[in-house]
Amino acid sequence: MKHVSKLSTIAAVLVSVHLIVFCAGFFGPYDYATQDRSYPYAPPMHLHFIDNNGGFHFRPFVYALVANQNIFGSYTEGKDRIYPVSFLVAGSKYRVFGLFDCQTHLFSVASPGRIFLFGTDGYGRDQFTRLLYGGQISLLAGLLATVICIVTAMSLGGIAGYFGGWVDVVIMRVAELFLAMPWYYLLFAARAFLPLTITPLLTFFLVVATIGLVGWARPARLIRGVVLSGRERNYVHAARGFGASPWYLLRIHILPQAYDVALTQTALLIPQYILAEVALSFLGLGVTEPTASWGNMLGTLQQYHVLVSYWWMALPVVMLAPISFCYYLLASELRKRSNVVAL
Amino acid sequence: MTIEGTMNKQEQKEVLVEACGLSKSYAWGNPWLHNNKKSQALLNVSLKVIKGSILAVVGESGSGKSTLARMLVLHEKPDAGSILLDGMDVIKMLPEQLCGFRPQMQLMHQDASTSFNPRFNAVECVEEPLLIKGVKQIDRHKLALESMELSGLTGQFADRSPLELSRGQRQRLAIARVLVLKPKLIIFDESLSGLDLLTQSHIVRLLLDLRQRYDLTYVFISHDLSLMGDIAERIAVMKDGGIVEEQESTHLFSAPQHVETCKLLSAVPRMSQPREPGHRLALQEGSL
Amino acid sequence: MRFIARRLIHSFFLLIGVTVLLFSFFHLAPGDYLTDIQMNPQISTATLNGLREQYGLNQSLPTQYVRWLGSVARGEFGYSFTYNAPVGPLLAVRLRNTLMLTAPALAFAWVLALCFGCWSAWNHNQWVDQLISGGNTFLLVMPDLSIALLLLLLALHSGWFSVGGMNSVNYEGLSWVGKLKDVFSHFTLPVLVLTLSSLPVLLRHVRSAVIEVLDTPYIQAARGHGIGPGRLLLRHVLPAAANPLLSLFGLSIASMLSGSLLIEVIMSWPGIGPLFLEAVFARDLYVILGSVIISTLILALSSLLVDGLLYFADPRIRLETKP
Numbered sequence: 001m002k003h004v005s006k007l008s009t010i011a012a013v014l015v016s017v018h019l020i021v022f023c024a025g026f027f028g029p030y031d032y033a034t035q036d037r038s039y040p041y042a043p044p045m046h047l048h049f050i051d052n053n054g055g056f057h058f059r060p061f062v063y064a065l066v067a068n069q070n071i072f073g074s075y076t077e078g079k080d081r082i083y084p085v086s087f088l089v090a091g092s093k094y095r096v097f098g099l100f101d102c103q104t105h106l107f108s109v110a111s112p113g114r115i116f117l118f119g120t121d122g123y124g125r126d127q128f129t130r131l132l133y134g135g136q137i138s139l140l141a142g143l144l145a146t147v148i149c150i151v152t153a154m155s156l157g158g159i160a161g162y163f164g165g166w167v168d169v170v171i172m173r174v175a176e177l178f179l180a181m182p183w184y185y186l187l188f189a190a191r192a193f194l195p196l197t198i199t200p201l202l203t204f205f206l207v208v209a210t211i212g213l214v215g216w217a218r219p220a221r222l223i224r225g226v227v228l229s230g231r232e233r234n235y236v237h238a239a240r241g242f243g244a245s246p247w248y249l250l251r252i253h254i255l256p257q258a259y260d261v262a263l264t265q266t267a268l269l270i271p272q273y274i275l276a277e278v279a280l281s282f283l284g285l286g287v288t289e290p291t292a293s294w295g296n297m298l299g300t301l302q303q304y305h306v307l308v309s310y311w312w313m314a315l316p317v318v319m320l321a322p323i324s325f326c327y328y329l330l331a332s333e334l335r336k337r338s339n340v341v342a343l
Numbered sequence: 344m345t346i347e348g349t350m351n352k353q354e355q356k357e358v359l360v361e362a363c364g365l366s367k368s369y370a371w372g373n374p375w376l377h378n379n380k381k382s383q384a385l386l387n388v389s390l391k392v393i394k395g396s397i398l399a400v401v402g403e404s405g406s407g408k409s410t411l412a413r414m415l416v417l418h419e420k421p422d423a424g425s426i427l428l429d430g431m432d433v434i435k436m437l438p439e440q441l442c443g444f445r446p447q448m449q450l451m452h453q454d455a456s457t458s459f460n461p462r463f464n465a466v467e468c469v470e471e472p473l474l475i476k477g478v479k480q481i482d483r484h485k486l487a488l489e490s491m492e493l494s495g496l497t498g499q500f501a502d503r504s505p506l507e508l509s510r511g512q513r514q515r516l517a518i519a520r521v522l523v524l525k526p527k528l529i530i531f532d533e534s535l536s537g538l539d540l541l542t543q544s545h546i547v548r549l550l551l552d553l554r555q556r557y558d559l560t561y562v563f564i565s566h567d568l569s570l571m572g573d574i575a576e577r578i579a580v581m582k583d584g585g586i587v588e589e590q591e592s593t594h595l596f597s598a599p600q601h602v603e604t605c606k607l608l609s610a611v612p613r614m615s616q617p618r619e620p621g622h623r624l625a626l627q628e629g630s631l
Numbered sequence: 632m633r634f635i636a637r638r639l640i641h642s643f644f645l646l647i648g649v650t651v652l653l654f655s656f657f658h659l660a661p662g663d664y665l666t667d668i669q670m671n672p673q674i675s676t677a678t679l680n681g682l683r684e685q686y687g688l689n690q691s692l693p694t695q696y697v698r699w700l701g702s703v704a705r706g707e708f709g710y711s712f713t714y715n716a717p718v719g720p721l722l723a724v725r726l727r728n729t730l731m732l733t734a735p736a737l738a739f740a741w742v743l744a745l746c747f748g749c750w751s752a753w754n755h756n757q758w759v760d761q762l763i764s765g766g767n768t769f770l771l772v773m774p775d776l777s778i779a780l781l782l783l784l785l786a787l788h789s790g791w792f793s794v795g796g797m798n799s800v801n802y803e804g805l806s807w808v809g810k811l812k813d814v815f816s817h818f819t820l821p822v823l824v825l826t827l828s829s830l831p832v833l834l835r836h837v838r839s840a841v842i843e844v845l846d847t848p849y850i851q852a853a854r855g856h857g858i859g860p861g862r863l864l865l866r867h868v869l870p871a872a873a874n875p876l877l878s879l880f881g882l883s884i885a886s887m888l889s890g891s892l893l894i895e896v897i898m899s900w901p902g903i904g905p906l907f908l909e910a911v912f913a914r915d916l917y918v919i920l921g922s923v924i925i926s927t928l929i930l931a932l933s934s935l936l937v938d939g940l941l942y943f944a945d946p947r948i949r950l951e952t953k954p
Contacts, residue, residue, distance in 0.1 A: 193660035
């Protein structure tokens with residue numbers, strides 16, 4: 001029982017992170033592409049409760065940002081005017097899950113004030129909002145790529161394990177070829193010869209498909225192993241005796257035995273694939289501007305002066321570690337559970 | 344035809360399945376590296392199964408009994424020989440033509456527990472043959488429950504997992520599953536071994552009952568010669584892939600003709616009182 | 632000997648298979664080196680076709696493959712369109728630089744993994760173990776991108792290490808010792824990042840392998856005899872754990888090569904990584920092919936080495952592979 005509740009806690013955390021990220025329009029005060037050229041590289045703003053005169057406000061507020069005329073990217077707080085943070089305000093339009101339009105944002109400040117919780121980038125785009133939207137791309141890429149990978153692996157591993165013979169030999173030799181190359185080299189090479197100058201949406205799907213299809217070999221081998229032993233079970237023989245087709249046997253009796261392995265592999269692969277998308281976008285081979293992805297947000301850090309002067313641009317990096325950690329815990333829990341069941 | 348009828352009128356017996364000259368060998372090892380190993384499982388086996396009768400095939404381990412069983416239910420193809428069903432050779436038939444014949448011949452394995460998928464519950468296990476055939480859900484459920492009733496499992500067992508049932512109940516579930524396709528021939532591959540004697544006698548009684556009601560034909564594969572002597576009408580003795588003797592069971596026990604038969608008979612434990620046919624079936628009525 | 636011969640032949644065919652796979656994929660994919668240039672309206676189709684012919688891009692797939700194989704045999708590994716030079720020498724220099732990073736990083740990572748892993752396993756479930764495991768998990772979940780960026784930030788702020796590239800601007804003017812020191816200061820940060828990103832997985836596996844071996848009866852008996860931890864670990868435990876650890880060594884080389892790609896680009900270290908990336912953007916076919924083949928070759932050689940070592944280390948494998 002203790003195991004189950006630990007699993008549910010981790011799952012709950014992951015689900016809530018994903019929900020927040022997929023409702024990026026609601027949680028972020030601005031749009032991911034709106035540029036505010038008067039505030040390039042603004043640092044993260046502080047929320048205050050006590051104003052200049054010592055008065056306490058229940059509602060947190062921010063000061064206006066005054067650009068320092070002489071130095072680019074340097075700001076001071078203009079203490080004359082306060083902008084209280086209002087909740088559930090109407091702001092820019094956004095689409096929820098691509099289905100319907102909405103205008104309510106969780107929090108914002110009245111114009112001409114700005115609230116840049118995580119600062120802005122060179123074009124004046126709010127990094128907090130971009131972080132949430134970027135999360136949509138990166139997390140979704142990881143999930144979709146993993147689904148593609150596992151489905152491919154289960155099909156090919158199942159076919160190879162069940163039918164045996166030359167089908168098995170061919171599939172396993174091809175898998176060996178894929179495994180013989182270092183993962184990133186293979187990924188980048190595959191990405192290389194697919195078109196580079198296409199729309200961000202198409203790039204996204206192309207990247208996801210590439211990541212997923214390049215990594216099928218290792219899980220496929222594991223699943224094939226399970227299928228090899230699973231097809232000898234007596235209930236498989238019995239069902240075959242009743243006239244079941246190989247596809248029925250695979251679908252109903254044999255592959256379900258591999259669900260545990262597939263689930264553990266999923267939990268291991270998702271963080272890897274999120275990282276693969278981030279790496280590809282970071283180097284410019286993945287999702288391109290103006291769509292935000294944690295990778296291309298970090299891409300500007302390749303210029304060292306950005307890294308030194310504007311440290312808040314590295315914040316997407318901070319998001320990656322906890323998410324990987326959650327998936328790591330998930331994978332450990334799943335492994336423990338499947339071992340218990342096997343006994 | 345009643346059973347007494349078949350016993351008396353030898354010439355009018357209807358043959359359900361006839362196997363002629365079946366041979367099968369298995370090879371393993373890598374042919375490229377010249378380390379093939381071959382073993383002859385069946386060598387020129389011929390057998391007739393009379394409709395409505397009970398045939399027992401006995402022999403020691405490795406004599407080819409299970410291979411013969413699998414061939415008779417068309418699970419495996421022999422290397423040579425033919426199997427005649429209603430006079431037609433099924434070996435040469437295409438899979439589509441065989442579709443009609445397969446459900447009529449069913450095989451029951453020894454270990455009922457592992458022949459059920461643990462993810463299914465009892466009624467789903469029994470429904471499965473119908474599902475494979477493509478029968479609709481409502482009919483499936485009804486037929487499955489009926490079959491379970493026939494085997495002595497009441498409706499309360501429908502939602503239970505097979506793992507929760509006792510060995511005897513699982514055996515009944517396996518019988519229900521086999522019956523649901525209304526077969527003509529059922530081959531029991533060591534199905535009765537491993538059961539305690541009381542359960543065994545209950546199951547045997549159930550089987551005999553079902554045979555009478557639905558005019559089934561049974562073939563029992565076993566190494567328990569004494570039990571076979573009680574229930575089977577004819578016994579075939581196998582050794583090393585061939586049938587060495589085949590006779591009516593009473594004659595077999597009184598006048599065995601082959602060395603192998605004598606060996607098997609001598610291994611049967613002797614009871615203190617004299618044997619009569621069917622004495623082990625003298626049961627008291629009991630619950631499951 | 633037969634065993635090694637068989638494995639060599641197997642690796643050879645594997646490499647051939649990889650080249651065929653990549654070659655076919657690149658030629659089936661839309662576009663080639665000249666596609667981007669095609670977009671420039673000033674270049675006429677005739678010029679393009681002439682260029683295509685010159686580069687041999689309009690020939691059939693098998694012809695190009697055979698020509699490329701010939702080039703490989705000559706040591707050229709094809710021709711780079713961007714650099715206008717044979718790929719082989721280009722790669723050789725870059726390979727040397729990459730190995731300069733990956734070899735020490737691998738060595739450090741393994742040494743640290745073995746030390747801390749054994750220490751942690753010896754004090755299983757005590758506070759030392761918890762501490763090391765905790766720190767290890769923390770490193771494990773940090774992606775190598777994060778580690779690289781954070782260390783870069785640290786280096787840039789503190790000025791302790793030189794960042795970017797292999798040499799400083801005034802490299803040529805330095806003395807021999809100065810040159811060495813310069814390269815060394817540039818190379819510390821990438822090696823540090825590579826070590827830290829590979830370490831956690833290795834440590835985890837070393838720890839679990841050693842824990843498993845420590846539980847076996849004969850080790851318990853040896854402990855009972857009073858053999859000290861050092862000697863026990865070195866002479867008894869590690870050889871017993873050799874099987875999974877040697878396989879892990881092969882895998883660690885693969886992940887190290889992958890990781891070095893990213894790190895070299897971030898740190899501007901002139902290894903295979905940046906060359907490869909450039910070629911990816913320019914679609915310089917033979918450079919891409921050459922880079923992937925080289926890295927696959929390194930991987931194949933190292934797994935051959937690992938299999939050979941396993942063969943000699945583990946008597947069970949010798950028995951298995953006897954005809």
